[in-house]
Amino acid sequence: MPQKDRQEEMAAAPVIEVEGLVKRYGAVQALAGISFSVAEGEIFGFLGHNGAGKTTTIRVLTGRTKPTSGSAKVAGHDVVSDMPRIKPLINLVFEDQNLYERLTGYDNLILFADLYRQPHSRAEELLSLVGLSDAAKRRVKTYSSGMKQRLLVARALINRPRVLFLDEPTRGLDPASAREIRNIIRDMSREGTTVFLTTHSMEEADELCDRVAFLAKGRIVALDTPRELKLRYGQRTATVLLRDRREVQICLDDATDARRLAEWMEAGEVLTIHSNEGTLEDVFIALAGQPL
Amino acid sequence: MVALYKILAIFRKDFRDALRDARVLVALIVPLGIGVFYNLTFEDETTPEATVVYAAAEQTRLPEVIRSFVGDTVRITFEQLPDESEVRQRVADEDADLGLIVPAGFDAAVAAGQSPELIVLQPPSASFASSFVAAAVEPAVRALSGQQPPAIITMEQVAETPDEATVIDSVGLRVWAVMAATVMMISMIAMLAVPIVLTEEVEKKTLDALILIVSYPEVIAAKALLGVVYVAVMVPVLLLITRIQPSDSAIFVATVVLLSVTLLGFGLLMGGMFKNANQLNTWGGVFLLPVIAPAFIVGLGLPDTIDRIASIFPTGGATKLLLDSATDQRLFSDSLTSFVVMAVWGFAAYALLVWQLSRRQA
Numbered sequence: 287m288p289q290k291d292r293q294e295e296m297a298a299a300p301v302i303e304v305e306g307l308v309k310r311y312g313a314v315q316a317l318a319g320i321s322f323s324v325a326e327g328e329i330f331g332f333l334g335h336n337g338a339g340k341t342t343t344i345r346v347l348t349g350r351t352k353p354t355s356g357s358a359k360v361a362g363h364d365v366v367s368d369m370p371r372i373k374p375l376i377n378l379v380f381e382d383q384n385l386y387e388r389l390t391g392y393d394n395l396i397l398f399a400d401l402y403r404q405p406h407s408r409a410e411e412l413l414s415l416v417g418l419s420d421a422a423k424r425r426v427k428t429y430s431s432g433m434k435q436r437l438l439v440a441r442a443l444i445n446r447p448r449v450l451f452l453d454e455p456t457r458g459l460d461p462a463s464a465r466e467i468r469n470i471i472r473d474m475s476r477e478g479t480t481v482f483l484t485t486h487s488m489e490e491a492d493e494l495c496d497r498v499a500f501l502a503k504g505r506i507v508a509l510d511t512p513r514e515l516k517l518r519y520g521q522r523t524a525t526v527l528l529r530d531r532r533e534v535q536i537c538l539d540d541a542t543d544a545r546r547l548a549e550w551m552e553a554g555e556v557l558t559i560h561s562n563e564g565t566l567e568d569v570f571i572a573l574a575g576q577p578l
Numbered sequence: 579m580v581a582l583y584k585i586l587a588i589f590r591k592d593f594r595d596a597l598r599d600a601r602v603l604v605a606l607i608v609p610l611g612i613g614v615f616y617n618l619t620f621e622d623e624t625t626p627e628a629t630v631v632y633a634a635a636e637q638t639r640l641p642e643v644i645r646s647f648v649g650d651t652v653r654i655t656f657e658q659l660p661d662e663s664e665v666r667q668r669v670a671d672e673d674a675d676l677g678l679i680v681p682a683g684f685d686a687a688v689a690a691g692q693s694p695e696l697i698v699l700q701p702p703s704a705s706f707a708s709s710f711v712a713a714a715v716e717p718a719v720r721a722l723s724g725q726q727p728p729a730i731i732t733m734e735q736v737a738e739t740p741d742e743a744t745v746i747d748s749v750g751l752r753v754w755a756v757m758a759a760t761v762m763m764i765s766m767i768a769m770l771a772v773p774i775v776l777t778e779e780v781e782k783k784t785l786d787a788l789i790l791i792v793s794y795p796e797v798i799a800a801k802a803l804l805g806v807v808y809v810a811v812m813v814p815v816l817l818l819i820t821r822i823q824p825s826d827s828a829i830f831v832a833t834v835v836l837l838s839v840t841l842l843g844f845g846l847l848m849g850g851m852f853k854n855a856n857q858l859n860t861w862g863g864v865f866l867l868p869v870i871a872p873a874f875i876v877g878l879g880l881p882d883t884i885d886r887i888a889s890i891f892p893t894g895g896a897t898k899l900l901l902d903s904a905t906d907q908r909l910f911s912d913s914l915t916s917f918v919v920m921a922v923w924g925f926a927a928y929a930l931l932v933w934q935l936s937r938r939q940a
Contacts, residue, residue: 400587
């Protein structure tokens with residue numbers, strides 16, 4: 287779907303709406319009045335340092351802690367007063383691999399199939415989806431970290447959630463496992479599931495997310511599409527490699543540099559040009575002062 | 579709103595999962611083992627027994643008549659030996675409680691009023707049973723001669739005064755031990771096995787996954803159900819293995835249910851206090867000791883103060899009720915108080931549990 291159309295659709299149908307959300311744990315303020323909305327089917331990235339408030343936001347939105355003030359709605363229901371109606375519509379891939387390790391992978395899913403009133407065939411379907419059919423009858427404690435993570439994802443999909451929260455879903459995984467998880471997330475989004483993703487991986491956020499929010503000290507310091515953020519906060523420069531093997535940095539907003547580039551082009555001196563569009567990490571450093 | 583299907587789903591998972599946890603298995607098997615051990619080690623027969631050996635040249639009705647005079651007071655076993663010397667040897671060796679040398683034609687001679695000689699042999703240290711049977715010989719011989727006894731004498735062994743008597747004297751060591759092991763079993767299930775299951779959910783953060791779709795009260799109810807089912811399976815197994823059948827099943831069942839529910843309240847409370855299951859497994863003993871101890875104290879004739887303190891614990895009251903229900907005798911006069919004691923502790927446990935849950939939800 288073209289990004290413009292997608293953004294228009296998102297604006298029309300927010301499935302998560304957060305307004306002035308504050309959460310304090312005693313004297314510690316975890317969230318300092320954040321506001322944002324996430325549209326139906328969007329992959330929304332929530333980025334920030336440890337302790338920035340990412341997990342607290344998920345805890346509030348999934349009903350596991352109550353906000354100190356402000357409001358939050360998921361699928362149109364208030365997270366404080368209407369959580370029982372939200373619960374069947376959401377699910378979460380936890381940061382920790384919180385599985386029943388003495389049970390088999392299949393039994394782990396069956397428990398949640400029963401809790402969400404899903405047929406047991408759904409467990410088999412999901413084990414197949416995440417490539418664990420062969421290991422279904424093995425106890426989870428014999429699984430590798432990547433297999434456990436895939437089982438966590440399967441568990442989170444058991445109720446066909448309208449909103450799927452993922453808290454660092456690829457942390458500690460090898461590149462191949464991480465890619466598998468990302469593919470599943472992308473597929474879920476294509477099928478209309480709204481994805482709320484927290485991650486430390488800027489590449490992952492850039493690759494997956496329709497929009498990202500940068501969180502620092504309980505506040506959202508930037509929120510936009512990855513491309514807009516990179517354009518807004520990245521450097522408008524390019525690196526030109528000339529025939530004599532010289533690398534020259536040129537500024538795209540500078541008229542002198544523009545003339546120099548045109549001359550090199552005319553003279554056939556240019557071998558390659560690489561734009562120095564900023565990465566999300568550059569943006570984050572620019573906003574939060576230090577890398578993730 | 580509590581949903582039964584959610585409670586049952588968690589219960590089914592726990593029932594399968596917890597039995598694979600060595601700590602839970604220990605909590606189930608140790609009291610069972612103790613009950614079975616006591617059962618095999620101790621006899622609970624309180625009726626005195628006597629073995630009477632005799633030598634008789636001809637058939638005699640004397641043993642049969644002696645048995646009728648002794649009645650149920652002494653459980654008597656007669657053993658006929660080939661000759662007098664063997665009878666004397668067995669009695670001298672104290673292998674028999676009494677010996678009789680019955681001459682030939684004894685029954686006919688007695689009936690004819692000929693006063694034949696009957697030799698009664700007592701061992702060097704005669705027991706109550708030996709003396710009792712010996713005393714029954716003369717009236718038995720009179721009966722053989724056709725004399726009507728001038729009076730029917732009933733002998734009873736007077737029980738010790740209440741201050742000195744213990745429940746073990748009344749119900750026997752085996753029954754007492756099995757009832758105490760029953761209380762111990764319920765305590766270990768409620769205050770060790772179930773809290774371990776709950777604490778492990780917190781420790782491994784699987785509780786977070788459950789809470790996404792169930793409520794805290796549903797999780798707590800599922801764990802309580804697990805405890806109740808463990809008790810409902812393990813207590814009958816203990817009774818079956820030890821072949822003890824309570825005389826008053828209603829009191830027995832009511833006591834087991836009330837004690838289980840009460841202790842489960844405290845167990846679930848404990849489950850929310852510890853950070854991990856190993857910590858609970860280590861320190862749980864500190865809580866379990868004062869809970870289990872009263873079961874092995876009440877009714878044992880210890881000083882009044884100790885007995886009263888033991889009785890204010892739910893396990894103390896429950897032990898009294900279980901002992902009462904195990905026999906036909908009424909050993910304790912405060913059954914109602916014992917039920918009230920358990921109910922009050924139970925109310926306190928669940929009030930604290932609700933408070934703990936409300937804090938957790940906040």
